[in-house]
Amino acid sequence: MAEYTMVAALNAALRDAMAKDPRTLVFGEDVGELGGVYRVTEGLQREFGSERVFNTPIAEAGIAGICVGLSLAGWRPVAEMQFDGFSYPALDQIVSHIAKYRNRTRGRTSMPIVIRIPSFGGIRGKEHHGESPETYYAHTAGLKVVVPSGALDAYRLLSLAIADPDPVIFLEPKSRYWAKEQGELAVDGPRMGRAWVRREGEACTLVTYGAMVTRCLEAAEVLARERVSCRVLDLRSLVPLDLDTLAESVRKTGRVVVVHEAPRTLGMGAEIAARIMEEAFDYLEAPVLRVTGYDVPYPPAALEQRYLPSVERITSAVRRVVSY
Amino acid sequence: MAEYTMVAALNAALRDAMAKDPRTLVFGEDVGELGGVYRVTEGLQREFGSERVFNTPIAEAGIAGICVGLSLAGWRPVAEMQFDGFSYPALDQIVSHIAKYRNRTRGRTSMPIVIRIPSFGGIRGKEHHGESPETYYAHTAGLKVVVPSGALDAYRLLSLAIADPDPVIFLEPKSRYWAKEQGELAVDGPRMGRAWVRREGEACTLVTYGAMVTRCLEAAEVLARERVSCRVLDLRSLVPLDLDTLAESVRKTGRVVVVHEAPRTLGMGAEIAARIMEEAFDYLEAPVLRVTGYDVPYPPAALEQRYLPSVERITSAVRRVVSY
Amino acid sequence: MVIHEDPYDVAPVRLVAPDGTAVGDTDVGLKPDELRDLLRLMILSRRLDRECMALQRQGELTVYPPFEGQEAAQVGSAFALEPDDFVFPSFRELAAAIVRGVDVVEYLQYHRGTWHGGPYDPIASRFAPICVPVATQIVHAVGWAMGAKLDRLPVCSLAYFGDGATSEGDFHEAANMAAVFGAPAILFCQNNGWAISVPLREQAAGPIHTRAEGYGMPGVLVDGNDVLAVYSVTRAAAERARAGEGPTLIEALTYRMGPHSTADDATKYRSADEVKRWRERDPIDRYLKHLLASGAADESFVADCEDEAKEWVADVRAGITSLGPPPVDELFGFAYVEPPESLERDRRSSTEAPDG
């Protein structure tokens, strides 16, 4: 059986999409000869030429803005922002145009754009290299937001995102870039808006995404030894949210803990807590708890493991809700 | 007794702050001779001179960025973004610098900056003139976010925001700019992080802010005729959130409906629902419901009243929770 | 006081003087009926612009941004393009839209408040949606031009923007990318002296067209009230673009005769005298005198234009005033090709229980 890192799987998804559809373009800072600072675009320029895979100047608003024009000209842009913390200059073009263009033109245009953003913390990175930007995008109507948690699903989700007719913000958990997964790359499997039950359990559901999936699975292991069995839900897609699977989980376990790296206030945990109340209040046997980053700027390397949800923080939250 | 529009009250708050502290500066697009497109800065340039009150080029990132430099030089910038929808180009400077600067320098610097943004819809405005940007700021650790609902509190809150040592995003509900309120302008009264009970009631609490306070009070009137008595909570401050008053309200009424103009997903309603669960789950007798804008771009004038929470949508949500 | 009429000490490209006399080679390659058409389009534009001001006062439009005074800048430049070229307007380019054949009743839905920036068909009319966030459309124009270049199409894009827009980062990123990628794009700045209440000197300390050199592209200063000069420099830029020689920055000196929009009161920040001096440089008067003097048009042609304008404007009025609000369902209909289930639920509850 083959083995892939997430970087290799993403690279393969880009390569396959470009081979399949000659209108697909890949661009961004350093994505050409270098293959991106994380090598996700490695070899693509050599294979598809420098017209379809090209470096841009350091201009994130410009990168997002040319996606709009290229879409109108019938191309499918797959753009890279070099890091989470450097995607903010592009927000205006994304919020004011990419998200709104189809609506503005009464459906006469569409923006089949993918913006890839290496995101989240856990890599002992410098300031601005550990941001969790999902709330900015998930709150912006008109966008879809996707976060893979492992190599094989990263291949699937990126392939689906590139094929999607709506603009997709594709957040790549950097701390999982080099983690290996065994299996075959395939597009078949759960569609883009579906959550994925990564572990079954009855006592509590851990709702999470990205790199925190692994951490929640670890926490579930620890808890299993205490005979507390946890269901682990990998959301995969933050917009749309898989409300059915969320509601089903609450009906099954009655208790939910949401885990993410982003700061607590208005992180995805807030939305999930609110949706769960709306969808399945009667099944809730304890408050939905949130184990998240804190409401402070992402810290330096020396403190990041005190900031990120730890197995200990997750297990202690689960213990709290199961004994509620 | 004197009578003030919100525009006049804000203007007075700026004037008083400038008179009190010679380090206070006011700048932005068209804030000089014209006095701003909403006349909030009217007369200030004449009174305080064009060094302390000045027009900037159309460069929102620049406007936010010079706030940083001016703060380091010991000034207190009060900057205006001309409209909600035109504040997005400034997000990078706000998120990456204004919010993080003090933390980055281990408290050796501070950013006593106020960014005023005429916001929200309901004015039959053009596209980009009806945005509710609060989530982008409230999720950003390091910022405070404030929204007045009427003239007198606007005076108080803006005065407090200018005096605050932390950066404050000050969102002004345009649709209340010309509404009049009687009373005296004063800084005394509820502090910046406190919510304000605008109406007492037992059956349900309406949690809201900005222009929706008036609408919730109307809805409460309608419901009162049906003998459903609602508490109306004007949050005033979105960061910090007044958790005590929120929890107290749940303990009192057991039922909560949150109302805001912003799209549902990851709007403030999500955070409030999550906090209420965390703080007062046992007192909840029904799910917290959200009456909000929809997850679509803010619509044109002809459709905006179908998008904004109406008295009917609010009352029907309250009826649902009280009969839950 | 800096007088906007001559903000720089370099003379703009000018073929016809304000009094209508030729001061350059007025043979710009247009046939007589095309020369007349320029006049006709400027007259139609002005009549419609004034009608829109009236419609707004009568409550039939929400806010309206008039372009009176800028007819030559818009008509001359739009006329220089080929049908397959693509225009990226800001919010004041109704005259350019008319030249491009955009359905103006559809266009005016935007100002009526019944739909957003692109109620007309932007792809079919090669005219992007009205774009309000200042300078953002310039980047789109560059992206479109890059795409056209990849397709090896002999076309170009043209982005309209104002003097104020040149202060935005997006202007810069667009210009730099256009130059780096050799995009067939024309960056067309209508320098009308004002950005709402902010005069040029508070917006920029150097002449806008001189920015071009730093980007490695040609910069042209043109008299924006001289329709032939505008046509000619735009035509040249389009030919450069088509020939694979990359982008051009054009600065057209013109003037916004009216307020920034119907919500604005321009007397608060500028002198009647300045406005009067620009009235003397009116682009339509000037070109009319020139055409009459050169014999390319006569009084009866002008009368025909005015008649056509009258009738057309009445039709547009009838079209726009009879427009009702869009169906509520449209609120939900276009945000996504494949809307999230949660949004579908909102749609259902909103339309099933319209007051609930």
Add this chain to the structure above:
Amino acid sequence: MVIHEDPYDVAPVRLVAPDGTAVGDTDVGLKPDELRDLLRLMILSRRLDRECMALQRQGELTVYPPFEGQEAAQVGSAFALEPDDFVFPSFRELAAAIVRGVDVVEYLQYHRGTWHGGPYDPIASRFAPICVPVATQIVHAVGWAMGAKLDRLPVCSLAYFGDGATSEGDFHEAANMAAVFGAPAILFCQNNGWAISVPLREQAAGPIHTRAEGYGMPGVLVDGNDVLAVYSVTRAAAERARAGEGPTLIEALTYRMGPHSTADDATKYRSADEVKRWRERDPIDRYLKHLLASGAADESFVADCEDEAKEWVADVRAGITSLGPPPVDELFGFAYVEPPESLERDRRSSTEAPDG
């Protein structure tokens, strides 16, 4: 292939040729001990830079961005400033920090991953925090200069940024605002040929210093490996600024001898030959030859510098390697002057039940 050593057809300001011979008036107003100090500071900088590379390889620093090759550009410019002037660095300006007297152990906490951009005292040292988001610090420098001008202080600010940074909107908004407000700011571009893997020609199609004209400010091209030339043009720009004559854009042509950072492999995108040619233009060798030839320094002075560097670098190493992690409480301590109650609760629960 474009050779970065002479990217433009205009010659930069140069006082000392690569072989050390004077080619301009080398009397830049510095006294002999100041002339020697320039050499000393460049030597200290290079030794520390190399030590940092070693520290990183040994796991004592996280990622480190070396500046070898850019010593003259940084030392010459920083040396031209007065104590009250304020520097706004990007992330590669350790040499400038040394000149400004920043505590380098505190500075290196950033690269050790124990704190963010400003672990030293930025106000006292007149050296803003390390700034990673490309070009954003230029706006801060302009804002600070505007503030100083309001205070009528005879000071200026200097922002360092790279060639790549000039593509960002923030560069443009900063430059334009500086010119419009006549801010006493120096925009100092270290054009080192590369932005990570992207060569200058993919970043910009026109010479960077020629952008200045469009903004209405002077633009200067200087040989960034000639410390006297850099000193002299920066000094002139600072004097202009202090005299109320506004901002200056300086483009210093230099070269990044090493990788972009320790995480980068520069052999993937550039030739050994290019690097070799720049080695021949080494800024320290050049200035050393010049000083020896002119008699301003002798071999024993150089030996003293090397000794001082050795000792100092060892001290810095000892300082940095003995640094432990910051107390957990610091995670919560600085985000707000008055933190929200919810954050205080998080702080309490995190520190009371550290594993919970």
